[in-house]
Amino acid sequence: MTVKHSELLVDTRGRGAGLYEITSRIAEQISSHAIENGLANVFLRHTSCSLLIQENADPTAAYDLIRWFARLAPEDDPEYTHTLEGADDMPAHLRAAVTRTSEQIPVINGVLGMGTWQGLYLFEHRRRGALRKLWITLVF
Amino acid sequence: MTVKHSELLVDTRGRGAGLYEITSRIAEQISSHAIENGLANVFLRHTSCSLLIQENADPTAAYDLIRWFARLAPEDDPEYTHTLEGADDMPAHLRAAVTRTSEQIPVINGVLGMGTWQGLYLFEHRRRGALRKLWITLVF
Amino acid sequence: MTVKHSELLVDTRGRGAGLYEITSRIAEQISSHAIENGLANVFLRHTSCSLLIQENADPTAAYDLIRWFARLAPEDDPEYTHTLEGADDMPAHLRAAVTRTSEQIPVINGVLGMGTWQGLYLFEHRRRGALRKLWITLVF
Numbered sequence: 001m002t003v004k005h006s007e008l009l010v011d012t013r014g015r016g017a018g019l020y021e022i023t024s025r026i027a028e029q030i031s032s033h034a035i036e037n038g039l040a041n042v043f044l045r046h047t048s049c050s051l052l053i054q055e056n057a058d059p060t061a062a063y064d065l066i067r068w069f070a071r072l073a074p075e076d077d078p079e080y081t082h083t084l085e086g087a088d089d090m091p092a093h094l095r096a097a098v099t100r101t102s103e104q105i106p107v108i109n110g111v112l113g114m115g116t117w118q119g120l121y122l123f124e125h126r127r128r129g130a131l132r133k134l135w136i137t138l139v140f
Numbered sequence: 141m142t143v144k145h146s147e148l149l150v151d152t153r154g155r156g157a158g159l160y161e162i163t164s165r166i167a168e169q170i171s172s173h174a175i176e177n178g179l180a181n182v183f184l185r186h187t188s189c190s191l192l193i194q195e196n197a198d199p200t201a202a203y204d205l206i207r208w209f210a211r212l213a214p215e216d217d218p219e220y221t222h223t224l225e226g227a228d229d230m231p232a233h234l235r236a237a238v239t240r241t242s243e244q245i246p247v248i249n250g251v252l253g254m255g256t257w258q259g260l261y262l263f264e265h266r267r268r269g270a271l272r273k274l275w276i277t278l279v280f
Numbered sequence: 281m282t283v284k285h286s287e288l289l290v291d292t293r294g295r296g297a298g299l300y301e302i303t304s305r306i307a308e309q310i311s312s313h314a315i316e317n318g319l320a321n322v323f324l325r326h327t328s329c330s331l332l333i334q335e336n337a338d339p340t341a342a343y344d345l346i347r348w349f350a351r352l353a354p355e356d357d358p359e360y361t362h363t364l365e366g367a368d369d370m371p372a373h374l375r376a377a378v379t380r381t382s383e384q385i386p387v388i389n390g391v392l393g394m395g396t397w398q399g400l401y402l403f404e405h406r407r408r409g410a411l412r413k414l415w416i417t418l419v420f
Contacts, residue, residue: 001141001279001281003317003420005388037143039181039277041319043386045395047335053241055187055233060222064230065237067219072212072352079347082340090344093335097345098238098378101333101398102385105242106183106277108145113275115185118241135393137319137386139279139281139419140143141281141419177283179321179417193381195327195373200362204370205377207359212352238378245382246323246417248285253415255325258381279419280283 004033004138008042010122012049012129017088019054019062019121022134026105026120027112029136035107038140042120043102045133048092049124050099056119069095069123092125099123107140144173144278148182150262152189152269157228159194159202160262162274166245167252169276175247178280182260183242185273188232189264190239196259209235209263232265239263247280284313284418288322290402292329292409297368299334299342299401302414306385306400307392309416315387318420322400323382325413328372329404330379336399349375349403372405379403387420 006029010020026040044051055061073094080090103120106113114120122132146169150160166180184191195201213234220230243260246253254260262272286309290300306320324331335341353374360370383400386393394400402412 001143003281003319005317005386005393037145039143039279041384041386043384043393045393045398047333047395047398052237053187054237058222058224060224061230061233064220064222065233068213068217068234069237071219073348077348079351080344082338082344084338084340090341093341093345094348097332097334097349100240100380102383103242104181104183104244104384106145106181106275108275113145113183113185113277115187115273118185118187133395135386135388137393139319141283177285179283179419192377193327194377198362198364200364201370201373204360204362205373208353208357208374209377211359240380243382244321244323244384246285246321246415248415253285253323253325253417255327255413258325258327 006136008134008136010132012124012132016129017124017127019123021119021121023120026136030107033138035138035140036110038107038138040105040107041102041137043135047096048126049132050096051103052099052121052123053118054121055117057117088127095125146276148274148276150272152264152272156269157264157267161259162262163260166276170247173278175278175280176250178247178278180245180247181242181277183275187236188266189262189272190236191243192239192261192263193258194261195257197257228267235265286416288414288416290412292404292412296407296409297404299403301399301401303400306416310387313418315418315420316390318387318418320385320387321382321417323415327376328406329402329412330376331383332379332401332403333398334401335397337397368407375405
């Protein structure tokens with residue numbers, strides 16, 4: 001067995017906050033290394049965006065999910081003291097805290113072992129977006 | 141080192157929504173491969189149920205946990221637009237979003253390195269349940 | 281490749297509930313094994329505290345985060361039936377359920393592949409704290 005790291009960049013500055021599917025970009029790394037069986041780790045190097053595996057079929061599910069997180073950790077909460085980085089920064093940390101910094105996905109017979117309706121998403125929580133950096137680590 | 145995948149099926153159609161302990165089913169795979177030291181990845185191939193490591197001792201903890209998630213993401217929220225798959229589908233995605241799609245557990249001296257009071261659960265969020273498919277990936 | 285386990289103890293009995301940064305303690309294990317490239321798994325053997333990767337720069341972010349979780353799963357909820365282990369036990373399980381039991385971090389060129397502003401924290405949810413036991417598993 002061996003381990004291979006590669007960097008993945010996701011630029012969310014154009015569209016801003018929301019869900020960005022990155023499943024195919026992980027799949028590309030698996031193909032390029034011709035991996036048969038192993039484990040893929042996707043690690044996000046930020047605390048104001050997060051990772052999430054969610055339904056990739058019906059856009060209304062993504063729409064409702066984004067709005068639910070906006071209500072769970074709203075921007076206008078008078079309890080926040082961490083406000084210097086903008087009104088959307090503290091809710092971004094909170095929404096990231098209850099989702100994921102990394103995901104681990106099995107690689108089986110050369111493909112990601114995800115279900116038919118699963119997609120891996122970068123969940124951008126900042127309004128303006130940013131250039132997001134991730135590590136893909138393949139153990140195979 | 142090597143990697144071994146095996147499929148795990150959990151049928152929740154009889155009892156429906158709730159917590160299903162699967163710790164012993166992961167332990168069986170570790171025994172059958174005679175693994176001494178390594179890492180076990182459990183990956184769920186669905187977005188309307190999830191994984192959770194929780195207390196396995198007092199059933200009141202499980203009872204309160206299920207009811208708390210039902211209040212956190214309730215069925216009757218008028219804000220949902222994703223309603224075609226049933227009133228319990230969108231809350232299922234939300235409850236899955238804040239729990240886990242995969243868990244990683246160390247295997248130490250032939251056993252899962254979990255604490256005395258920890259159990260690994262499949263958290264079924266759909267009322268009717270379904271035949272749930274998981275991958276167990278062992279790296280050892 | 282090989283796998284190495286080591287135990288990590290974090291004593292939270294002095295200060296009680298709150299965030300305890302443990303990033304440097306994982307880094308020490310990586311140095312002591314002289315690991316170049318691999319994956320670090322940190323696994324917490326408890327259900328009333330949890331793991332979280334969060335901002336390590338501004339203390340107001342940690343302050344707001346702790347208070348937000350206290351409101352998300354408050355101590356005085358009359359719906360709880362699991363009350364025998366103290367008023368802070370059920371909220372501890374709930375706050376743990378929506379954060380993490382384990383984290384996986386890539387090790388790249390001898391160092392943890394985390395972002396500049398990321399820290400790995402043990403999030404103690406019990407008022408009195410406890411002696412917390414974790415496993416660090418290194419695959420390299």
